[in-house]
Amino acid sequence: MEVIKIRSLKKIYNPDTVPVHAVDGIDTEFQSGEFTAIVGPSGCGKTTFLNLVGGLESPTEGEIFINGENISHKKKSQMTDFRLHNIGFVFQAYNLIPVMSAYENVAFIMELLGRPQSEIKTRVMELLDAMGVADKAGQRPHQLSGGQQQRVAVARALASKPKFILADEPTANLDSHSTETLLDLMLKMNEKEGTTIIFSTHDQRVMNKARRLVQMDDGKIVGNGKPEAN
Amino acid sequence: MIARLAWRNVWRNKVRSLIVIVATMLGISGALFIAGLMTGMTNSWVQKQIDTELSDIQIHLKEFVIEEDQKFFFDRGEIEEALEPLSSSIRAQSFRLKAEGLAMSAHNSYQVIITGVEPNQELGVTNLNTYLKEGVYFRESKRIKQILISRKLQEELKVRLNSKIVLNLSDLNGEIVGEAFKVVGIFKTGNGPYDQGHVFVLNSEFRSSLKMEEGNFHELALRVNPEIPIEEHEANIKKAIPEKYLAETWAEMQPALKMTESYMDTFSYILLSVVLTALIFGIINTMLMVVLERSREIGMLRSLGLNDRKVGMMFILETIYLSLTGAVFGNIISWILIRHYGRIGIHFEAWEEGFESFGYESVVFPMLEGNFYLIVTILVFLTALLASYFPVRKAIRLDIATAIRN
Structure with missing residues (x-):
């Protein structure tokens, strides 16, 4: 089943001065439960593409359908609400809320959604346990290692059971061991929860873990398929 | 959250x-x-x-307030009778005589407001006695007229306790009279302008200087029950007293x-x-x-x-x-x-x-x-x-x- 359908997507920065075609006419789909890596050299448009799919930026042209709903022309406030209910984010720099504990960071979105405390507690502890950081629940981000912080960030992204998770270079700041652990956990959660996960990377080890690779260059998709085929 | x-x-x-x-x-x-x-x-x-001079409310004849002439006096009996129904809300009262005059010593002279008081009554209305620096707040004496002056005026006139000063004023007939008073007390309220321009004498002694009859006064100062707003007291008093009188609160007398x-x-x-x-x-x-x-x-x-x-x-x-x-x-x-x-x-x-x-x-x-x-x-x-x-x-x-x- 299609979760995301993209048609003729373009993003042009500085259209009136020095136009930069960051995303230049992309057509693609993402199916439910996919574990997809967007790959390509730096500056090829991976981050812009993910931002467009996540509604963090508006496309210059084209349309993005999520579960059949066109999000390309949604207002800012509608898009914020849409993200809250449908999309999970994982960032390269972890971006946990520094004044909140690991538990509170994961619970944050569920609290925003107004879920009951009993449900929040069960879900948060289940996720922290699955990500192997249950014993760090009471600790604040600065007390955790980079790998642990990113695992908490993945737990946070999964907490509200979103339709898909967008992760922009989630392993870029991690050592090889932490990268391996994180990817294994993401794969495990992808299987267990059935959540579609789309992440960008230029790390070959990470690409090898993906079930589908989307190759980008100069804002265009130049390759699309299974890792073995790339 | x-x-x-x-x-x-x-x-x-x-x-x-x-x-x-x-x-x-x-x-x-x-x-x-x-x-x-x-x-x-x-x-x-x-x-x-309020405590040294004004009290809460004062009553005068309207003409006295306008013209500030001592010939506009009232009869004590008339006003006492009018205020009788309000006696429970009046804590203290003092009938005063008032006139402008010139205080003179051998060295200097100074224009002052002379207030005649009855000490026992006045103690219930003002607290000038607490500001005495020398001498007494009047005493029993029939030998010489007594006066209280301020430290400031004492310095202006260059006099001492028990010195004599002369008060020049015009009596009810409009004739200038000069009377000698003995300084029996020197006060200092800390309010320079007030101190410099005010002296206090006994009603009984001042009356003869003014040639006023017994029972006539210029001013009635009242202290009223503080639990009730002063405006309410004033309204009640205005209703009780004849039209020719004017009752004013301290704020009306001194808007400043x-x-x-x-x-x-x-x-x-x-x-x-x-x-x-x-x-x-x-x-x-x-x-x-x-x-x-x-x-x-x-x-x-x-x-x-x-x-x-x-x-x-x-x-x-x-x-x-x-x-x-x-x-x-x-x-x-x-x-x-x-x-x-x-x-x-x-x-x-x-x-x-x-x-x-x-x-x-x-x-x-x-x-x-x-x-x-x-x-x-x-x-x-x-x-x-x-x-x-x-x-x-x-x-x-x-x-x-x-x-x-x-």
Whole structure:
């Protein structure tokens, strides 16, 4: 089943001065439960593409359908609400809320959604346990290692059971061991929860873990398929 | 959740938050203490004039008030009869004689207002006796007429206790009379202009100088039950007394006193608004810095689904927490200072003469009404709301993608 359908997507920065075609006419789909890596050299448009799919930026042209709903022309406030209910984010720099504990960071979105405390507690502890950081629940981000912080960030992204998770270079700041652990956990959660996960990377080890690779260059998709085929 | 997050955010940069809180605290406590000082000075100045001269309410003939001529006197019996139904609300009364005259010694002369009093009655209405520096508050004597003068007038006339001075005045027939009085007491109220221009004599002795008949007076000073508003007493008295009389409260007799009170209130608010204006700029500056420093985090929160209203609320609450924490401590400190110095007083002895020349006491007992603290807290709250406008606007206008990239 299609979760995301993209048609003729373009993003042009500085259209009136020095136009930069960051995303230049992309057509693609993402199916439910996919574990997809967007790959390509730096500056090829991976981050812009993910931002467009996540509604963090508006496309210059084209349309993005999520579960059949066109999000390309949604207002800012509608898009914020849409993200809250449908999309999970994982960032390269972890971006946990520094004044909140690991538990509170994961619970944050569920609290925003107004879920009951009993449900929040069960879900948060289940996720922290699955990500192997249950014993760090009471600790604040600065007390955790980079790998642990990113695992908490993945737990946070999964907490509200979103339709898909967008992760922009989630392993870029991690050592090889932490990268391996994180990817294994993401794969495990992808299987267990059935959540579609789309992440960008230029790390070959990470690409090898993906079930589908989307190759980008100069804002265009130049390759699309299974890792073995790339 | 947003409230909790905002509170924790306040303490992320403890030094910066403490600087803002301490600055707010010092500004508010300073403004409140100065307001308390000014209020204390004004109130003691007003109260002193009520206690030493005016009393709560005075009754005169209307013509006396307009023309200030001693020929407009009233009959004591008539006014006593009129006030009889109100006797329960009148705590004390003093019938006085009044005239303008010239106090002369061998060295100098000075224009004064001569007030004739009956000491036992007057003690219930005013407290001039408590300001005696030398001598007595009149005594039993039939040998020579007695007078109380102030220290200031004593210095002007270059006389001493038991010296004689001559009062020149015109009697009821319009003839100039000069009578010798012996200085039996010297007072100093601390109100320079008042002291210099007032002398006190006995009604019984002054009456003969004025050639007035027994039972006639110029002025009736009243002290009324303080539990009832003075305006209510005044209204009742006006209803009870004949049309030819005029009853006036101290505020009506001396509008400048009332005006000074309200001027001091205005001054306090002006002072406070200066402090709050400075506070606004300090807070805006700090909070804009906070938004700048946390732009990536703001982008992250908004990408996760925190809407503009909640982002705005977070910064509004942070601003309010910062400001109100400072205001609460400022209130507490000023309350403690005002309470402490309100008991022991602040002694401005070095500037005593300057204070007295304006009629103020050199010992000031600061005071501030409780509701002023509440008003200040509300004003600080509103100031914080106002100050949060720019940081909130900046936070919700941040481009999410750019903020996260940064």
